[in-house]
Amino acid sequence: MNTGKSFRTATLAFAVTAVMATSVLAGPRGFDHDPSAFADQRIERMTRTLDLTSEQQGEIRTILEDQRARALQQREEVQARIGAVLTPDQQARIEEQRDSRMERHLDRLADRLDLSEEQVAQVRTVMQTKNDGSGMARDEIQGQIKAVLTEEQLQRFDARGPGSKRGGPGEPCASGKTGRGPAF
Numbered sequence: 079m080n081t082g083k084s085f086r087t088a089t090l091a092f093a094v095t096a097v098m099a100t101s102v103l104a105g106p107r108g109f110d111h112d113p114s115a116f117a118d119q120r121i122e123r124m125t126r127t128l129d130l131t132s133e134q135q136g137e138i139r140t141i142l143e144d145q146r147a148r149a150l151q152q153r154e155e156v157q158a159r160i161g162a163v164l165t166p167d168q169q170a171r172i173e174e175q176r177d178s179r180m181e182r183h184l185d186r187l188a189d190r191l192d193l194s195e196e197q198v199a200q201v202r203t204v205m206q207t208k209n210d211g212s213g214m215a216r217d218e219i220q221g222q223i224k225a226v227l228t229e230e231q232l233q234r235f236d237a238r239g240p241g242s243k244r245g246g247p248g249e250p251c252a253s254g255k256t257g258r259g260p261a262f
Contacts, residue, residue, distance in 0.1 A: 116215060117142045180205050191231045200226040 120142065121135050130138070161169060184205060189197050204222045224232060 117146075180187070190233050191227065197226050197231075 117139055121130070121138055124130055124133060164172070168228050173202050180202075184198065184202055187193065187201065191197075193201065204219055215260065224235065229237060
C-alpha cells in the first residue's frame with residue numbers, strides 16, 4: 079500500500095469534512111446564529127468602546143454585510159472546487175456526515191425545545207432544504223424554524239440556553255472567560 083497516497087487521501091478527506099461542516103453549521107452557533115444580530119452586536123460594541131457616530135455605524139454595517147456576502151460566495155466556490163476533486167463514494171460519505179450532523183443538531187434542538195414529532199419533521203424539512211444548497215440565508219431558515227414553534231418554545235429558542243452566549247473581545251462568555259483582541 080502506498081502510504082504517501084493514503085496520507086494525502088486522509089488529509090483531503092479531513093479538509094473536505096471541515097469545509098463541508100462549515101456549510102452546515104457556518105458561524106459560531108450554527109443554526110442559532112443570526113448574522114444580522116452578529117453585526118448589531120459588533121457595531122454596538124464598537125460604538126460603546128470607540129464612540130462611533132451614526133454615519134460611522136452605517137458605513138461599518140455596509141462593510142460587514144459586504145464581507146459576509148463575499149465569505150458566503152467564497153465558501154460556495156471552495157465547496158464546488160473540492161466536490162469536483164472527490165469521487166462519488168467520497169461525496170456520498172460527506173453527505174452521510176452532513177446528514178449525521180444535522181440529525182444531532184435536530185436532536186439537541188428537539189430536546190431543548192421539547193418539540194413534537196410533527197415539529198421535528200417540519201424542522202428537519204427546513205434543515206434539509208438548507209443542506210440541499212438552496213442558498214437560503216440563515217435568518218430565513220431561522221424564521222422558518224420559528225414559524226413551527228409555540229410561544230413558549232420561541233422564548234426558549236431565543237434565549238439560546240446556557241453556554242451558548244459567546245462574549246466578544248473583552249466581554250465575558252457564559253464560562254466567565256473574556257475574549258481577547260480589539261474591541262472591533
